[in-house]
Amino acid sequence: MEVCEICTEEVTKDEMLAMPCGHQFCLDCWRGFAEVTLERGPTCVATTCPQAGCNEIVTEEEISVASPHLLPSFNNYQLRSFVDMNDLTRWCPGPGCTRIAIMRGGGVADSxxxxxxxxxxxxxxxxxxxEEPHSPTNCLELARWNEKCKNESETANWILANTKPCPRCSSRIEKNQGCNHMACQQCKNEFCWICLGNWADHGANTGGYYKCNKYDPSGDSTTDNSDAAKAKRELDRYLHYYKRYHAHSEAQKFAKRQLRDTEAKMVLLQESTDNSTWTDVEFLKAATEQLVECRRVLKYTYSYAYYMTDISKKMHKERFEHHQEMLERFTENLSELSEQPIADMDRTDVVNQTRVVDLFLRNILQYVEDGMEED
Ligand SMILES: [Zn+2]
Ligand SMILES: [Zn+2]
Ligand SMILES: [Zn+2]
Ligand SMILES: [Zn+2]
Ligand SMILES: [Zn+2]
Ligand SMILES: [Zn+2]
Structure with a gap:
């Protein structure tokens, strides 16, 4: 006969359960202990031996003998704790999804x-x-950027109302499409949603100086060095990047909705063209998928650029802005093409533009990767 340390009853060896630390207790006491342990929820995985002062962790070994019916939920808590504690694993953020992603291989620390x-x-x-994939902004900058946007959201929202006056005739114009090329119903003025500048200065065909994506501080009274003036300059600088980040974010959402509608559109297109097959109309889906990706990357080029404050990397920044400008230009192009009525759609044109845009997308991401290696 053995004596249980908890209830001091004498029981047979079979009715005792010992921990690896040597402390043993009767099964009755273990059952009660297991119940209480599981009631603690997620922290139950850190429960130690019932013996006061002993740090041996209670594991599934004891739970499975004492209270087998509690084992599944205990295992569940173990898994959750493993994923939460481990930098190399993460729950899928998809709504309702319970998959776990596990990092393989090293070298990811500075990616x-x-x-x-x-x-x-x-x-x-x-x-x-x-978070969603966010290259060229890295994880740390993204966290800082999101925090910044949270703090500035009231100011920014006030400025970014969903309608804008036409820069020529002042009638209110609502943005309801993905592309930033706006046309006023009243005066037919064509302008850029973001900077309100003439759209002709933005076109790929003009070859004109396109500076919509670059922050130009010359508009400020830079000689004023009071704290208030400095704060205003910093806010203006932030808003420059945030406006564009926000516009691409909205356009990304628009493109995602477009993608959902595309399947329906594809059926229409297929029916309207003689002898066409499903693959003949898949270009439209490919174009829209490309748009979603470009909008996402463009969005994060602005959080990236916001943190490019190192004066010694001026050249790097200029080249980056050039890549950004190209990607932005051709994304707007493709965006416009994909919003056309099906009847007006030129398949070859869309396919070509999709390919071109993809090239610019790879270019800018490659440019940032290479730049990191040089540092
Ligand atoms: Zn006991
Ligand atoms: Zn113990
Ligand atoms: Zn998932
Ligand atoms: Zn990340
Ligand atoms: Zn107008
Ligand atoms: Zn513009």
Missing amino acids: IQVPVECTSCSTEFCLKCG
Whole structure:
């Protein structure tokens, strides 16, 4: 006969359960202990031996003998704690998804992001930080940027109302499409939603100086060095980047809706063209998928550029802005093409533009990667 340390009853060896630390208790006491342990919820995985002062962790070994019916939920808590504690694993952020992503291999510490796609719900996310893929901005900058945007949101929202007056005739214009090329119903003025500048200065055909994506501080009274003036300059600088970040974010949402509608559109297009097959109309889906990706990357080129404050990298910044400008220009182009009525759509044109845009997308991401290696 053995004596249980908790209830001091004498029981047979079979009715005792010992921990690896040597402390043993009767099964009755263990059952009660297991109940209480599980009631603690997620922290139950850190429960220690019932013996006061003993730090041996209670594991599934004891739970499975004492209270087998509690084992599944105990295992669940173990898994959750493993994922939460471990930098190399992450829950899929997809709504209702319970998949876990696990990082393989090293060398990810200083990568910009670790993009993965969930095999169950197809959600794309960064394994390092759990946000959507965000290159060229890295995880740390993204966290800072999101924090910044949270703090400035009231100011920014006030400025970014959803309608704007036409820069020529002042009639209110609502933006309801993805592309930033606006046309006023009243006076037919064509302008850029973001800077309100003439659209002709933005076109790919003009070859004119396109500076919509670059922050130009010359508009400020830079000689004024009072704290208030400095704060205003900093806010203006932030808003320059935020406006564009926000516009691409909205356009990304628009493109995602477009993608959902595309399947329906594809059926229409297929029916309207004689002898066409499904693959003949898939170009439209490819174009829209390309748009979603470009908008996402463009969005994060602005959070990236916001943090490019190192004067010694002026050249780097100028080249970056050039890549950004090209990607932006051709994305607007493709955006416009894809919003056309099906009847007006030129397949070859859309296919070509999709390919061109993809090239500019690879270019800017490659440029940032290479730049990191040079540092
Ligand atoms: Zn006992
Ligand atoms: Zn113990
Ligand atoms: Zn998922
Ligand atoms: Zn990340
Ligand atoms: Zn107008
Ligand atoms: Zn503009």
